[in-house]
Amino acid sequence: MKEPYSRERDSLHDMPLEEFRQAGYQLIDWIVEHFGHIDEVPVLPAVEPGEIKRMLPQEPPPEGEAMEKILGDIDRVILPGITHWNHPRFFAYFSITGSGPGILGELLSAALNVNGMLWKTSPAATELEQVVLDWFRQMLGLPKEFWGIIYDTASVSSLHAIAAAREQLKAYNVREKGLAGNKELPPLRLYTSEQAHSSIEKAAITLGIGLEGVRKIPVDAEFRMIPELLQKAIQEDRQAGWQPFCVVATVGTTSTTSIDPVPEIAQICRKEDLWLHVDAAYGGTAAVVPEMRQVLAGCEEADSLVVNPHKWLFVPIDLSAFYTRKPEVLKQAFSLVAEYLRTDADSQVENLMDYGIQLGRRFRALKLWFVLRYFGQDGIMKRIRYHLNLAKKLADWIDRHPNFRRMAPTPFSTICFRAEPPGVTDRETLNRFNETLLEKINARRKVFLSHTKLRGDYVIRVAIGNLRTSERHLEEAWELIQEKYTETLKEFSLAAGS
Ligand SMILES: Cc1ncc(COP(=O)(O)O)c(C=O)c1O
Numbered sequence: 012m013k014e015p016y017s018r019e020r021d022s023l024h025d026m027p028l029e030e031f032r033q034a035g036y037q038l039i040d041w042i043v044e045h046f047g048h049i050d051e052v053p054v055l056p057a058v059e060p061g062e063i064k065r066m067l068p069q070e071p072p073p074e075g076e077a078m079e080k081i082l083g084d085i086d087r088v089i090l091p092g093i094t095h096w097n098h099p100r101f102f103a104y105f106s107i108t109g110s111g112p113g114i115l116g117e118l119l120s121a122a123l124n125v126n127g128m129l130w131k132t133s134p135a136a137t138e139l140e141q142v143v144l145d146w147f148r149q150m151l152g153l154p155k156e157f158w159g160i161i162y163d164t165a166s167v168s169s170l171h172a173i174a175a176a177r178e179q180l181k182a183y184n185v186r187e188k189g190l191a192g193n194k195e196l197p198p199l200r201l202y203t204s205e206q207a208h209s210s211i212e213k214a215a216i217t218l219g220i221g222l223e224g225v226r227k228i229p230v231d232a233e234f235r236m237i238p239e240l241l242q243k244a245i246q247e248d249r250q251a252g253w254q255p256f257c258v259v260a261t262v263g264t265t266s267t268t269s270i271d272p273v274p275e276i277a278q279i280c281r282k283e284d285l286w287l288h289v290d291a292a293y294g295g296t297a298a299v300v301p302e303m304r305q306v307l308a309g310c311e312e313a314d315s316l317v318v319n320p321h322k323w324l325f326v327p328i329d330l331s332a333f334y335t336r337k338p339e340v341l342k343q344a345f346s347l348v349a350e351y352l353r354t355d356a357d358s359q360v361e362n363l364m365d366y367g368i369q370l371g372r373r374f375r376a377l378k379l380w381f382v383l384r385y386f387g388q389d390g391i392m393k394r395i396r397y398h399l400n401l402a403k404k405l406a407d408w409i410d411r412h413p414n415f416r417r418m419a420p421t422p423f424s425t426i427c428f429r430a431e432p433p434g435v436t437d438r439e440t441l442n443r444f445n446e447t448l449l450e451k452i453n454a455r456r457k458v459f460l461s462h463t464k465l466r467g468d469y470v471i472r473v474a475i476g477n478l479r480t481s482e483r484h485l486e487e488a489w490e491l492i493q494e495k496y497t498e499t500l501k502e503f504s505l506a507a508g509s
Contacts, residue, residue: 053456063092099479103461106476109327112385116378130360140376157334165292166210168317168333176257176286178344190219203259204236234269263294266463267419273309289316296323398424442469451495
């Protein structure tokens with residue numbers, strides 16, 4: 012009969028199983044308590060830079076420490092420095108959820124600790140990833156030809172899309188020669204809107220295209236790329252000796268969540284023979300709701316598309332779903348098989364290391380699988396719809412208030428607005444007023460809102476997307492915004508007006 016592990020007998024082994032069980036229960040209990048009282052916890056920490064570091068020993072522990080002590084330090088040292096992204100009143104950037112099933116999937120992934128670089132290094136990791144991404148593809152209404160892979164972030168997904176677009180330019184043979192070996196060929200140009208996420212420019216920097224190789228197309232009054240100006244830019248660039256190769260459209264831009272006109276952009280890409288990548292990192296998930304399906308209109312024509320389940324699909328950070336109809340181009344760009352990585356299954360399977368820059372791969376598909384199964388298509392749809400309805404409510408409260416104005420349409424669950432005190436029309440004053448207002452709101456630490464600038468105007472953003480957020484939390488936020496508005500009026504010596 013097998014003897015149970017004992018720390019005394021075998022100190023070179025892992026943590027004894029019984030101790031793991033106890034600590035595991037304790038940690039799960041801690042998480043349950045934490046979620047149970049999260050409403051009472053300030054969403055923002057109150058620490059100065061360096062304060063957390065000062066509470067930590069500057070040297071590693073010479074001897075092992077008791078788990079009790081380690082867990083105790085979570086409350087004492089770590090929590091004071093946590094910004095609670097998993098909080099119902101977190102409305103900054105894009106609001107997200109590490110949901111219960113997602114957390115459990117993450118835990119199991121660490122326990123199995125597989126490296127899914129090859130099919131053979133864990134067949135279930137590869138095959139579950141393929142199946143679960145195909146489920147998600149169906150939920151989004153994307154075509155069957157779309158082949159999926161999980162990367163860590165949308166930034167990395169878009170980087171792979173742009174690398175594949177570059178690979179498609181046969182004359183350049185970038186894989187062999189690099190861009191430096193192509194001095195006689197025209198420099199590459201990529202197009203995206205003025206409102207695109209900075210990750211597109213970062214990808215251009217990384218891939219040797221450079222910032223000059225990114226041409227930003229102006230947007231219309233609703234912050235959407237203007238297709239006629241895209242067409243004009245491509246023509247101008249061809250005449251000026253550039254090689255256009257890729258267009259990145261966005262469904263749900265970071266500042267306002269605007270939706271580029273993908274059907275028109277797709278038509279231009281077809282005509283000009285350019286790779287079309289769609290960054291739907293945040294907005295794409297809305298397509299699981301039938302009445303929102305049209306947000307992905309035209310995306311069926313894209314060469315690639317990214318949606319982040321770690322943004323609005325309740326999957327803990329990080330998990331980005333990347334789809335392409337041309338996996339063979341991606342493979343051509345990245346596959347490089349060292350001898351030790353060859354297996355007897357290679358002719359029958361997909362080895363996911365062949366489709367990206369990384370070799371080792373976490374078993375991320377587990378947490379997406381847990382989330383999709385636990386909530387089901389219907390449960391996910393209802394939750395997204397609820398967030399969309401909450402956003403409509405706040406948009407309506409703002410629209411009905413004489414001293415607040417929405418600064419962009421609200422196609423998803425993110426609202427852009429600013430305060431406009433009566434009689435104040437000067438841009439500088441309005442910007443300072445709203446910046447001060449936001450500082451005062453966040454200083455209470457009860458809600459967390461973020462900001463952006465639109466055509467020089469300082470704008471406050473409220474993003475809704477956490478599963479614990481209810482109408483009550485939104486009401487609390489709206490009350491606080493109005494209370495701090497009155498305080499800001501006083502500070503600016505302005506009359507309350509209407
Ligand atoms: C539209 C869009 N694309 C890409 C990103 C980058 O996402 P990630 O952090 O997954 O790289 C963001 C981040 O908010 C985004 O809003």
